[in-house]
Amino acid sequence: MHTVTIILILVLAVVLCGFAARLRWLSVPLPLIQIGAGTALASLFGMQLPLDPEIFFLLFIPPLLFLDGWRIPKGAFFNDAGPILTLAIGLVLFTVLGMGFFIDWLIPAVPLAVAFALGAILSPTDPVAVTAIAAGNPVPARLMHILEGESLLNDASGLVCFRFAVGAAVTGSFSLHKAALTFLQAAGGGILVGLAIAWGVGLVNRWLVARVGEEPGLQILISILIPFAAYLGAEEIHGSGILAAAAAGVSMHYADLIGRPLAATRVQRNAVWDTVQLLLNGVIFVMLGAQLPATIANLPAAAVDVGVGSAWKLPLYVVAITAGLIFLRFFWVLVSMRVTLFRQRGNEAAPRRPGLRLLLVASLAGVRGALTLAGILTLPLLLPDGSRFPARELVIFLAMGVILLSLLVASVALPPLTRGLVFAPPAQRSDEERDARGAAAQAAILRIEQACAGKDAEADAEPDVRAEAATRMIDAYRRRIAYGESSNDEAAQLRRLAKAERALRRLALGAERDELFRRRMAGELDDAIHQRLLHEIDLIEATLHG
Numbered sequence: 001m002h003t004v005t006i007i008l009i010l011v012l013a014v015v016l017c018g019f020a021a022r023l024r025w026l027s028v029p030l031p032l033i034q035i036g037a038g039t040a041l042a043s044l045f046g047m048q049l050p051l052d053p054e055i056f057f058l059l060f061i062p063p064l065l066f067l068d069g070w071r072i073p074k075g076a077f078f079n080d081a082g083p084i085l086t087l088a089i090g091l092v093l094f095t096v097l098g099m100g101f102f103i104d105w106l107i108p109a110v111p112l113a114v115a116f117a118l119g120a121i122l123s124p125t126d127p128v129a130v131t132a133i134a135a136g137n138p139v140p141a142r143l144m145h146i147l148e149g150e151s152l153l154n155d156a157s158g159l160v161c162f163r164f165a166v167g168a169a170v171t172g173s174f175s176l177h178k179a180a181l182t183f184l185q186a187a188g189g190g191i192l193v194g195l196a197i198a199w200g201v202g203l204v205n206r207w208l209v210a211r212v213g214e215e216p217g218l219q220i221l222i223s224i225l226i227p228f229a230a231y232l233g234a235e236e237i238h239g240s241g242i243l244a245a246a247a248a249g250v251s252m253h254y255a256d257l258i259g260r261p262l263a264a265t266r267v268q269r270n271a272v273w274d275t276v277q278l279l280l281n282g283v284i285f286v287m288l289g290a291q292l293p294a295t296i297a298n299l300p301a302a303a304v305d306v307g308v309g310s311a312w313k314l315p316l317y318v319v320a321i322t323a324g325l326i327f328l329r330f331f332w333v334l335v336s337m338r339v340t341l342f343r344q345r346g347n348e349a350a351p352r353r354p355g356l357r358l359l360l361v362a363s364l365a366g367v368r369g370a371l372t373l374a375g376i377l378t379l380p381l382l383l384p385d386g387s388r389f390p391a392r393e394l395v396i397f398l399a400m401g402v403i404l405l406s407l408l409v410a411s412v413a414l415p416p417l418t419r420g421l422v423f424a425p426p427a428q429r430s431d432e433e434r435d436a437r438g439a440a441a442q443a444a445i446l447r448i449e450q451a452c453a454g455k456d457a458e459a460d461a462e463p464d465v466r467a468e469a470a471t472r473m474i475d476a477y478r479r480r481i482a483y484g485e486s487s488n489d490e491a492a493q494l495r496r497l498a499k500a501e502r503a504l505r506r507l508a509l510g511a512e513r514d515e516l517f518r519r520r521m522a523g524e525l526d527d528a529i530h531q532r533l534l535h536e537i538d539l540i541e542a543t544l545h546g
Contacts, residue, residue: 042292193230373403
């Protein structure tokens with residue numbers, strides 16, 4: 001099938017799955033619907049979606065990790081750096097060792113090095129899958145930030161372990177010292193390249209904007225190119241392209257603080273990146289589902305390869321490995337939470353014991369996804385002596401089965417477990433927010449008063465209109481200041497009034513929009529005027545959300 005046709009079919013599948021997920025009677029998580037659509041495309045229509053790991057890593061992983069790094073709350077990320085690093089590095093190594101020995105015991109025909117390779121590629125959680133699963137479940141914000149931070153950083157450690165395990169399986173030798181140096185090179189080089197490219201592009205971009213002005217479309221294109229440049233640059237020096245893309249995303253937040261792009265740029269850029277995220281996430285899961293029929297067809301050969309007899313025993317291995325991953329993660333999260341998250345400061349009482357539900361949510365939310373799938377497909381076909389790579393088809397099936405089962409378990413178990421769950425909240429910052437709101441309002445009042453006192457052409461043209469507009473705006477800002485200093489009861493009442501006002505304004509704007517469409521359909525309104533008025537209404541309505 002032509003490549004362009006395949007791409008269009010994939011996009012159409014993502015669109016249809018998005019509509020299906022919104023059906024009230026179909027209470028199935030979106031990722032599972034997309035996997036089912038991919039399976040249907042492959043099995044019913046014979047659509048072949050060959051997955052080249054190198055192309056897959058380049059096209060899908062950098063922009064998604066870049067966006068996750070860009071949008072993750074930086075304060076929460078750095079405040080919880082301890083538990084994030086504990087999960088991203090410590091848990092990965094713990095999982096590689098634990099699952100390697102467990103898989104070797106469970107399936108003796110799988111060599112120990114291959115078992116370690118499978119454990120390594122199963123160790124990193126996938127940020128795409130984590131975000132997709134958590135989107136429909138009320139996971140506490142702080143726990144979600146920790147899970148997102150973990151999934152951003154554990155890819156490098158997992159992939160380095162995977163490459164060394166594969167190297168040990170191919171060559172029969174392993175060096176811990178070399179592995180440690182390679183990990184430091186991959187992680188450090190990737191982070192440095194990502195930061196350097198993001199900041200370098202930002203400096204050049206600001207220099208150009210200062211001289212020729214800012215065009216939102218160009219700024220959007222630049223933001224799309226940065227993650228690919230970071231990924232390719234890091235891979236060129238044998239660093240981690242994955243960490244480079246994530247680091248570039250984190251630095252983009254600070255580059256925006258310095259560069260301060262136009263409001264139009266921010267609005268349009270957010271809309272474009274939301275679309276990119278929706279499309280790439282959906283295509284990943286559709287492609288995952290499309291690999292299922294071929295993988296299932298290879299089960300008999302995989303069973304013969306390892307001498308287990310019936311192919312129906314292989315799904316039991318998937319269940320056992322998934323359960324082992326959950327158990328190891330549960331144990332590690334229990335220890336790390338008691339050590340890093342719940343230790344009380346000073347001379348207070350002993351650390352508070354985390355609840356069982358919280359531990360289960362943290363354990364089950366660590367789902368596997370595209371990174372595991374793409375990584376396991378990079379296993380070589382042959383060894384240096386020309387023989388087949390041992391148990392290759394089996395470990396590919398096991399990895400794919402664990403991806404699907406972890407998604408299914410999380411989709412089913414997280415909704416009841418997260419309902420009403422309370423997690424240790426971040427430090428209260430209400431005073432900081434109130435002070436910032438008040439200071440911003442005071443600055444706005446001062447700027448308005450200075451503008452009214454000035455003698456520019458616009459002020460002299462219609463002084464009465466300008467004065468009335470200034471009075472209205474100053475009154476609005478003074479009400480905002482009063483709101484920030486109100487008591488709890490007054491603040492609650494003001495919030496209720498604001499909510500009611502927003503609802504009425506949305507109704508009124510909807511009526512305006514309907515009338516404009518009626519007049520345009522009746523030929524009573526010019527198309528250009530209709531588009532301009534409609535855009536004004538859309539901008540006003542956008543301010544009413546939140």
